[in-house]
Amino acid sequence: MTPMIEIDEVTKYFGTKLVLDRVSLTVNRHEVVCLIGASGSGKSTLLRCVNRLVAHDYGTIRLDGVPVDDPRFGKTGLQKRAGIVFQSYNLFPHMTVLENITLAPRRVHGVSRAEATARAQEVLARFGMDGFAQAYPEQLSGGQQQRVAIARALMTKPDVLLLDEITAALDPELVGEVLAIIRGLKDAGMTMMIVTHEMGFARDCADRVAFLSDGMILEEGPPDRIFGAPEQPRTRAFLDRIIASGRL
Amino acid sequence: MTTAHPAKAGGQDPARRGPPPPPPKRGFDWRAAALPTAIGLASFISVFGGLALYVTSAEQWPRIKLQFFNLDAMIAAFPRVLQGFWVNIQVWLTVLVCILVWALVLAIVRSLRAPWFAPFRLMVVIYIDIFRGVPVLLLVLLFGFGIPALNLPGLPNSGLFWGSVAMVLSYAAYVAEIYRSGIDAVHEGQRAAAKSLGLSEWQTLRYAILPQALRNVVPALMNIVVALQKDVALLSVIGVRDAVREAQIYTASTFNYSSLIVAAGLFLLATIPMARLADYLTRRDRMRRLQIAA
Numbered sequence: 001m002t003p004m005i006e007i008d009e010v011t012k013y014f015g016t017k018l019v020l021d022r023v024s025l026t027v028n029r030h031e032v033v034c035l036i037g038a039s040g041s042g043k044s045t046l047l048r049c050v051n052r053l054v055a056h057d058y059g060t061i062r063l064d065g066v067p068v069d070d071p072r073f074g075k076t077g078l079q080k081r082a083g084i085v086f087q088s089y090n091l092f093p094h095m096t097v098l099e100n101i102t103l104a105p106r107r108v109h110g111v112s113r114a115e116a117t118a119r120a121q122e123v124l125a126r127f128g129m130d131g132f133a134q135a136y137p138e139q140l141s142g143g144q145q146q147r148v149a150i151a152r153a154l155m156t157k158p159d160v161l162l163l164d165e166i167t168a169a170l171d172p173e174l175v176g177e178v179l180a181i182i183r184g185l186k187d188a189g190m191t192m193m194i195v196t197h198e199m200g201f202a203r204d205c206a207d208r209v210a211f212l213s214d215g216m217i218l219e220e221g222p223p224d225r226i227f228g229a230p231e232q233p234r235t236r237a238f239l240d241r242i243i244a245s246g247r248l
Numbered sequence: 249m250t251t252a253h254p255a256k257a258g259g260q261d262p263a264r265r266g267p268p269p270p271p272p273k274r275g276f277d278w279r280a281a282a283l284p285t286a287i288g289l290a291s292f293i294s295v296f297g298g299l300a301l302y303v304t305s306a307e308q309w310p311r312i313k314l315q316f317f318n319l320d321a322m323i324a325a326f327p328r329v330l331q332g333f334w335v336n337i338q339v340w341l342t343v344l345v346c347i348l349v350w351a352l353v354l355a356i357v358r359s360l361r362a363p364w365f366a367p368f369r370l371m372v373v374i375y376i377d378i379f380r381g382v383p384v385l386l387l388v389l390l391f392g393f394g395i396p397a398l399n400l401p402g403l404p405n406s407g408l409f410w411g412s413v414a415m416v417l418s419y420a421a422y423v424a425e426i427y428r429s430g431i432d433a434v435h436e437g438q439r440a441a442a443k444s445l446g447l448s449e450w451q452t453l454r455y456a457i458l459p460q461a462l463r464n465v466v467p468a469l470m471n472i473v474v475a476l477q478k479d480v481a482l483l484s485v486i487g488v489r490d491a492v493r494e495a496q497i498y499t500a501s502t503f504n505y506s507s508l509i510v511a512a513g514l515f516l517l518a519t520i521p522m523a524r525l526a527d528y529l530t531r532r533d534r535m536r537r538l539q540i541a542a
Binding site for chain 1 (some may be wrong): 334440444447448451460
């Protein structure tokens with residue numbers, strides 16, 4: 001079990017508001033860790049600190065042993081090794097699917113057009129999106145857009161995939177197709193950190209679940225224990241609310 | 249509750265029978281349209297006819313008609329005014345291209361967030377404040393008369409050139425702000441996506457933000473294009489022989505103002521189609537947004 005992401009005593013303020021309070025968490029290679037918790041608990045911020053979309057204030061985050069703010073990553077090394085997918089897809093609307101997913105390989109990592117296109121076709125085919133290479137994002141369903149966004153994040157063969165509530169904007173009947181892809185990635189050994197409100201998915205896909213509240217990880221462990229026998233009253237209250245809303 | 253109809257169990261029975269046909273398309277109903285049309289026409293005739301009667305009833309109308317709407321004078325002045333108008337068109341297009349490019353440079357500098365750009369950002373802010381704050385006419389006068397007198401070596405010395413420069417500097421300040429509004433309107437998630445892919449700040453602008461921003465501001469830019477077409481006439485004050493200047497020259501030699509009406513007609517011929525095009529682009533853009541929102 002080699003650690004892939006090591007988060008050590010990380011603190012983050014937005015202005016004077018404390019959003020992460022000395023958070024520590026380790027994600028091992030090939031492991032899937034789900035972050036759950038109420039809105040505003042700091043889950044997304046923690047995820048964004050890992051690929052430095054947000055710069056943390058105190059503590060260290062290491063990716064494969066190297067601090068994420070280490071100059072050894074250069075300008076784009078971290079982004080190459082840690083891909084992220086957002087809740088609202090954030091595909092570029094003026095570009096075709098193919099242009100969207102070959103943009104970074106070609107412009108950032110200097111891959112030739114032919115090579116990038118070949119890799120793109122391979123990734124799209126894997127997600128059942130071959131045939132949509134020339135489509136524009138707004139012509140696709142939400143589920144298809146999110147599959148393209150995942151493909152885009154995987155183009156550079158990252159070591160880690162960060163998923164930020166990627167099914168939260170989808171119509172209920174489209175959630176399944178996206179979650180199936182995540183399961184496929186897990187089976188292929190991808191290391192993932194997943195912020196999710198899909199408790200059913202977290203329960204049977206995660207190796208470990210961490211419950212965040214007010215910028216702290218209150219409880220962490222295998223899903224069966226977190227969902228079956230939560231120790232913290234706040235975890236229990238949160239899960240009760242989720243169950244009451246019919247989402248578990 | 250009986251089990252008489254299977255559809256009752258869980259909703260409609262799709263096999264029941266076909267849906268009713270689409271309603272027939274109604275032809276144009278002349279009888280229904282007659283009254284509103286008649287009222288509209290009557291209203292038109294009474295308003296505009298009344299206005300025409302009022303103006304022509306003025307004691308001086310026959311004199312004004314002779315001085316401003318003299319057909320012979322119009323025909324006589326037309327070739328020279330048209331020649332001047334050709335100058336307007338040339339200046340307009342050249343200045344327009346320069347404005348669009350220079351304003352884009354200003355807007356890009358202003359939106360780059362890297363710290364070492366701070367002094368340049370400040371310069372752009374000051375530039376925009378100054379050139380938006382001074383009337384275009386004043387700038388044209390200052391540049392058109394002032395700079396040629398300097399006799400700067402290596403630079404053209406004509407009023408036409410420096411007057412055009414003044415137009416570019418002034419309009420670019422406005423257009424830069426339009427660009428910037430377009431840049432700011434692009435969703436923050438687009439920047440996050442670009443950054444997460446490793447794109448540099450410049451690449452983010454170039455590939456992700458600007459293409460969307462430019463598309464957003466096309467309708468607003470069209471208004472500037474129309475306004476600029478007319479404002480080129482300001483160059484006449486520094487002696488550029490555009491349509492207005494040529495019309496004035498004719499007026500000065502004949503004491504007949506019909507040439508000004510000719511110039512006005514030419515401007516309208518050019519601006520009205522552009523205004524319609526601007527409306528069309530705005531409408532199309534609105535539809536596009538609504539479709540996305542739906």
